[in-house]
Amino acid sequence: xxxxxxxxxxxxxxxxxxxxxxxxxxxxxxxxxxxxxxxxxxxxxxxxxxxxxxxxxxxxxxxxxxxxxxxxxxxxxxxxxxxxxxxxxxxxxxxxxxxxxxxxxxxxxxxxxxxxxxxxxxxxxxxxxxxxxxxxxxxxxxxxxxxxxxxxxxxxxxxxxxxxxxxxxxxxxxxxxxxxxxxxxxxxxxxxxxxxxxxxxxxxxxxxxxxxxxxxxxxxxxxxxxxxxxxxxxxxxxxxxxxxxxxxxxxxxxxxxxxxxxxxxxxxxxxxxxxxxxxxxxxxxxxxxxxxxxxxxxxxxxxxxxxxxxxxxxxxxxxxxxxxxxxxxxxxxxxxxx
Amino acid sequence: xxxxxxxxxxxxxxxxxxxxxxxxxxxxxxxxxxxxxxxxxxxxxxxxxxxxxxxxxxxxxxxxxxxxxxxxxxxxxxxxxxxxxxxxxxxxxxxxxxxxxxxxxxxxxxxxxxxxxxxxxxxxxxxxxxxxxxxxxxxxxxxxxxxxxxxxxxxxxxxxxxxxxxxxxxxxxxxxxxxxxxxxxxxxxxxxxxxxxxxxxxxxxxxxxxxxxxxxxxxxxxxxxxxxxxxxxxxxxxxxxxxxxxxxxxxxxxxxxxxxxxxxxxxxxxxxxxxxxxxxxxxxxxxxxxxxxxxxxxxxxxxxxxxxxxxxxxxxxxxxxxxxxxxxxxxxxxxxxx
DNA sequence: CGCTCGAATGGCAGCGCTGCCAATGGGAGG
DNA sequence: CCTCCCATTGGCAGCGCTGCCATTCGAGCG
Numbered sequence: 001x002x003x004x005x006x007x008x009x010x011x012x013x014x015x016x017x018x019x020x021x022x023x024x025x026x027x028x029x030x031x032x033x034x035x036x037x038x039x040x041x042x043x044x045x046x047x048x049x050x051x052x053x054x055x056x057x058x059x060x061x062x063x064x065x066x067x068x069x070x071x072x073x074x075x076x077x078x079x080x081x082x083x084x085x086x087x088x089x090x091x092x093x094x095x096x097x098x099x100x101x102x103x104x105x106x107x108x109x110x111x112x113x114x115x116x117x118x119x120x121x122x123x124x125x126x127x128x129x130x131x132x133x134x135x136x137x138x139x140x141x142x143x144x145x146x147x148x149x150x151x152x153x154x155x156x157x158x159x160x161x162x163x164x165x166x167x168x169x170x171x172x173x174x175x176x177x178x179x180x181x182x183x184x185x186x187x188x189x190x191x192x193x194x195x196x197x198x199x200x201x202x203x204x205x206x207x208x209x210x211x212x213x214x215x216x217x218x219x220x221x222x223x224x225x226x227x228x229x230x231x232x233x234x235x236x237x238x239x240x241x242x243x244x245x246x247x248x249x250x251x252x253x254x255x256x257x258x259x260x261x262x263x264x265x266x267x268x269x270x271x272x273x274x275x276x277x278x279x280x281x282x283x284x285x286x287x288x289x290x291x292x293x294x295x296x297x298x299x300x301x302x303x304x305x306x307x308x309x310x311x312x313x314x315x316x317x318x319x320x321x322x323x324x325x326x327x328x329x330x331x332x333x334x335x336x337x338x
Numbered sequence: 339x340x341x342x343x344x345x346x347x348x349x350x351x352x353x354x355x356x357x358x359x360x361x362x363x364x365x366x367x368x369x370x371x372x373x374x375x376x377x378x379x380x381x382x383x384x385x386x387x388x389x390x391x392x393x394x395x396x397x398x399x400x401x402x403x404x405x406x407x408x409x410x411x412x413x414x415x416x417x418x419x420x421x422x423x424x425x426x427x428x429x430x431x432x433x434x435x436x437x438x439x440x441x442x443x444x445x446x447x448x449x450x451x452x453x454x455x456x457x458x459x460x461x462x463x464x465x466x467x468x469x470x471x472x473x474x475x476x477x478x479x480x481x482x483x484x485x486x487x488x489x490x491x492x493x494x495x496x497x498x499x500x501x502x503x504x505x506x507x508x509x510x511x512x513x514x515x516x517x518x519x520x521x522x523x524x525x526x527x528x529x530x531x532x533x534x535x536x537x538x539x540x541x542x543x544x545x546x547x548x549x550x551x552x553x554x555x556x557x558x559x560x561x562x563x564x565x566x567x568x569x570x571x572x573x574x575x576x577x578x579x580x581x582x583x584x585x586x587x588x589x590x591x592x593x594x595x596x597x598x599x600x601x602x603x604x605x606x607x608x609x610x611x612x613x614x615x616x617x618x619x620x621x622x623x624x625x626x627x628x629x630x631x632x633x634x635x636x637x638x639x640x641x642x643x644x645x646x647x648x649x650x651x652x653x654x655x656x657x658x659x660x661x662x663x664x665x666x667x668x669x670x671x672x673x674x675x676x
Numbered sequence: 677c678g679c680t681c682g683a684a685t686g687g688c689a690g691c692g693c694t695g696c697c698a699a700t701g702g703g704a705g706g
Numbered sequence: 707c708c709t710c711c712c713a714t715t716g717g718c719a720g721c722g723c724t725g726c727c728a729t730t731c732g733a734g735c736g
Contacts, residue, residue, distance in 0.1 A: 014489070062464040062466075063401055063405045064405050083430060088426040095447050104461065104465075109434070109437070126397055127401065128401055146397070151352070234628065264629060265632055271634045291599075293573070
């Protein structure tokens, strides 16, 4: 008895269109039309097909469907990291809109490695996705080649400083750095240091520093110090970096951190050492994380439209929009730490 | 000129196995063998095929490949949210291991809605994934039915309190609640309140509270108050919730928050109001976020092995392990706030 | 020198579904 | 009562690739 049942169950889950057609006593095309609610068929037929499909536990095979119809509903998303909250945020925006439009996201994480990014792009392209979203504008030559040659819709997110392949959505990281520098200068800080993580990998952070330094130069200044820690960004790294800078240069009056996480590390370091923020030392971050808003002293930072970038990217995929650049800007949050 | 070039480029990106075979002057199967490095072929043939593929810009079509060979390298992952850091963390662990094993993740987000979860499961199953990872053990009856009937490897993550379908990996949320209660009781707190977000949706948070209350009952106590805010968890919600509790019950001496984010909100609320932690009010969270460690007063919380859960799940997929339960436990971090 | 054996290779039937086209049949119009 | 038309429906050729089987062609061996 059990053997028979098992067999039936096993068979059920592998039912094909043809099985459903046979069970319902109609042709395959009719089943296909009913299930996709596309084309014409009678109400009676509809019932028969639907109940046959249900009783067989039929699950359509999208692999076959996609191959036959050409054009999948998959959207590939290649991001550098999942540890940096920025990317889950962007993903969230993209995912919500994509799902609403009937797309499915396939994600890949490059760990800030262009070589891996290239592999993942190749691998994603092999699924013939409807579109490919990639963080940033910098890619290996081979990757650029593949992206350019492919007729797939390409969306490069989070950066506008440079040439894009098809669609670019984000904001200028250079401008972020410039705005930050102008803010700090306007508050009277002059001996400013930078504390960041590995810049070779994170080109956007590099652009922010470049913009920041450019404005300093325009005012006849330069960075008082810079500490680059060749690890992934983290709270601890912010603490350590700040400690090193203050040891070398006790007279520094403001620190620009490469992101809010690092800045929190620095901020709490100050709290623990009795360094008063911002009168003894000003702290400025980047990202506009929620936690910065509920601190007794809200963190001075730049709020970026991460979720929106993802959402708009998804909309453009659905709309099959023409190639374009979309600048979503950013917002400087004065806060109370700088 | 340009027209011709465009045409050629367009053609290039759509090259098929047959095109490569023709260009290399060999049969399709030979190309397939060379490209997959599977089966035998001469070195000379290999060269010819590889250069033909390269010059055509051939990108294999995995859709077709999968259909023909049955069995994809896709792993579906269904999580309730991307806003709650827990899931990106788990995803990170899973993704890293999966990529190393040559799998690709397809993710779907249910927004804590069982109806949507059911849809996403159906939709994922339609891609005939090698495995399906789902957060939690509670699913709609229909979803359970599909999962059980399908012969796909099913991994239910982050919860062990209840029956699982195939493989379950995580820890007991009930035990987390119990351990938390024991800790607070041992520190002498007796008038304890709970501040949480919507529990109907988040069954795991519900289990933690249940375990917590069970221990209180065993000591002849009960929750002094509970504030459930029917929104997604956030720092602000933690602040508001705590404020309401303290307004109603100023004598409360400890608060158990449904997670670290809420707890941070509460902690900073205290800092702003001059409420001394933990002497005036103890605060306990859940999740073990990095930021809790760098606070001047480290947050008392429970550290959960989120990344590991994802990683181990991925390993079990690769190993085609038998059905099992894997308890990864959790760690109570005493901290300094409770 | 003939024969065996296996490496190297090509041919081709599907995988499950969609898209196109032809076939069917019953009602409306004349 | 006969056409014509169109809503329904079935048949079937692929989509691009893999798996299996057959074939070819030397090399090694007795």
